[in-house]
Amino acid sequence: MPRMHGTLAAMSSAEKRIQDAAMRLFAERGVTQVTVSELAEAAGVARGTIYNRKSDVGTLFEQLATRLTEEMTTRIDATMAGIDDPARRIATGIRLFVRRAHEEPPWGRFVARFGATAPTMRALLAAGPSRDLEQGVRGRRLVLRREQIAAALAMMSASVLGAIVSVVDGHQTWREAGSTTAELFLRALGVPLDEARALSKEELPPLEAETQ
Amino acid sequence: MPRMHGTLAAMSSAEKRIQDAAMRLFAERGVTQVTVSELAEAAGVARGTIYNRKSDVGTLFEQLATRLTEEMTTRIDATMAGIDDPARRIATGIRLFVRRAHEEPPWGRFVARFGATAPTMRALLAAGPSRDLEQGVRGRRLVLRREQIAAALAMMSASVLGAIVSVVDGHQTWREAGSTTAELFLRALGVPLDEARALSKEELPPLEAETQ
Known part of the structure; x- marks a missing residue:
C-alpha cells in the first residue's frame, strides 16, 4: 500500500x-x-x-491514522474557511466531528479508539483547536490564561472523544452529544452561558469534500 | 491473593x-x-x-482496580464529609485526585492508564461526582440540564485523567493542573468565572486515611 x-x-x-x-x-x-x-x-x-x-x-x-486525520483536518478547515470567531469555530469543529461519527460509524469507532493515543492523530487533531484557542486568548474573546491552553485542549479532545463513543454506542444522538459538548466547552472557555448555548445550536454546515 | x-x-x-x-x-x-x-x-x-x-x-x-478505586473513593468521601456545596465538592475532588497522582506516581500511572476503560473503576469514579452534579442541578447551584449530566461527567473524568497524565509525565505541577482542571470544569457547569477561580485555588485539605 x-x-x-x-x-x-x-x-x-x-x-x-x-x-x-x-x-x-x-x-x-x-x-x-x-x-x-x-x-x-x-x-x-x-x-x-x-x-x-x-x-x-x-x-x-x-x-491510515495519519491519512484519516489529515483528511478530516483538511475538510474541517475548508468547511470553516468563512468563520472567524474563535468561539464559533470551536463549537463548529466539535460538532462536525460528532456528526461524522454518527454518519460514518466505522470512522467514529476508529477515532474514538485511537484519537487519544496514536501520536500523529493527537498532534493533528490538536493543531486547529490550538490555533483557535490562542487567537481567542489574544483577542480576549476567550477568558483563559495562556498557561491554561494545554489543559483546555486536553479537556476538549477528551470531551469530543467521549461524545463520539456515546454516539457510536447509541447512548446519545449526535445532535445532543455534539451540542452539549460544544456548549459546556465554550462555557469552560469563559463564553457567557446564553451565547455558549446559542453557538452550540446553530445550523451546522455540511462537511466540505476534500479537494486540496 | x-x-x-x-x-x-x-x-x-x-x-x-x-x-x-x-x-x-x-x-x-x-x-x-x-x-x-x-x-x-x-x-x-x-x-x-x-x-x-x-x-x-x-x-x-x-x-486491584476495584480495591484501589474503593480506597480512593472512601478517602475522598471522608475528606469531604464537611463540604456541602456541590461546586466546592467537585473542585476539591478533582484536585485531590491530581495531587495524589503527584505524591504517588505509580498510583497516578495506574489511574491514568485504566481509569477510563476498566469498568469497575469507571463506575466507582463516576458515582460521587454524579451525586454532586445531580444535587447541584436540583438546588440550581449548577447551570446544567438534566440530560447534560452524562456528558458533563464524561468531560470531568476525561479532564482529570488528562491532568494526571500531564502531572506524572512532568509537564505540569499538580497545583497548576489540578486548579486549571477544576476551574475550567466549574465554568462548564455554569459557575461564574470569579467564583470558579476562587474555588479552584482554595487550600486543599489533606486526604483522610482509610479507616472504615
Whole structure:
C-alpha cells in the first residue's frame, strides 16, 4: 500500500477497500490483533496486493491514522474557511466531528479508539483547536490564561472523544452529544452561558469534500 | 491473593508488596503483558504465594482496580464529609485526585492508564461526582440540564485523567493542573468565572486515611 496522501478520489478502488477494511478491523480489535491476511480477506484483495507494496500491519496503521486525520483536518478547515470567531469555530469543529461519527460509524469507532493515543492523530487533531484557542486568548474573546491552553485542549479532545463513543454506542444522538459538548466547552472557555448555548445550536454546515 | 477488601492496614506485608508491584507492572505494560512469575519477582514473593491463593493475572487486575478505586473513593468521601456545596465538592475532588497522582506516581500511572476503560473503576469514579452534579442541578447551584449530566461527567473524568497524565509525565505541577482542571470544569457547569477561580485555588485539605 502506498503512502496514503493525496485525495480520496485519487485512491484506487483496491486502496479504498483496504483502507475501509483496515479502519474497521483496527477499531474493532486494536493494532496488534490484526494480520495482513485478515486485512486482505476483509478488503477482498489478494494478500500480495498488500505484501507487494512492502507494508506490515504497524506501518499500515500509522499511514491510515495519519491519512484519516489529515483528511478530516483538511475538510474541517475548508468547511470553516468563512468563520472567524474563535468561539464559533470551536463549537463548529466539535460538532462536525460528532456528526461524522454518527454518519460514518466505522470512522467514529476508529477515532474514538485511537484519537487519544496514536501520536500523529493527537498532534493533528490538536493543531486547529490550538490555533483557535490562542487567537481567542489574544483577542480576549476567550477568558483563559495562556498557561491554561494545554489543559483546555486536553479537556476538549477528551470531551469530543467521549461524545463520539456515546454516539457510536447509541447512548446519545449526535445532535445532543455534539451540542452539549460544544456548549459546556465554550462555557469552560469563559463564553457567557446564553451565547455558549446559542453557538452550540446553530445550523451546522455540511462537511466540505476534500479537494486540496 | 485474597479479595482485596478491608483496609490497607489489615493487609499483610506480602499482600501490600504484591499490590504495589501489580500496580506498577500493570500501569507500565498493560494487563495482558504481565505474568504471575514477573509479579512474584517484582513483589519479592514466591510464585506460590500468588498461585496458592487461586488467582490469575486478569483476576488480580480486577481485584486491584476495584480495591484501589474503593480506597480512593472512601478517602475522598471522608475528606469531604464537611463540604456541602456541590461546586466546592467537585473542585476539591478533582484536585485531590491530581495531587495524589503527584505524591504517588505509580498510583497516578495506574489511574491514568485504566481509569477510563476498566469498568469497575469507571463506575466507582463516576458515582460521587454524579451525586454532586445531580444535587447541584436540583438546588440550581449548577447551570446544567438534566440530560447534560452524562456528558458533563464524561468531560470531568476525561479532564482529570488528562491532568494526571500531564502531572506524572512532568509537564505540569499538580497545583497548576489540578486548579486549571477544576476551574475550567466549574465554568462548564455554569459557575461564574470569579467564583470558579476562587474555588479552584482554595487550600486543599489533606486526604483522610482509610479507616472504615
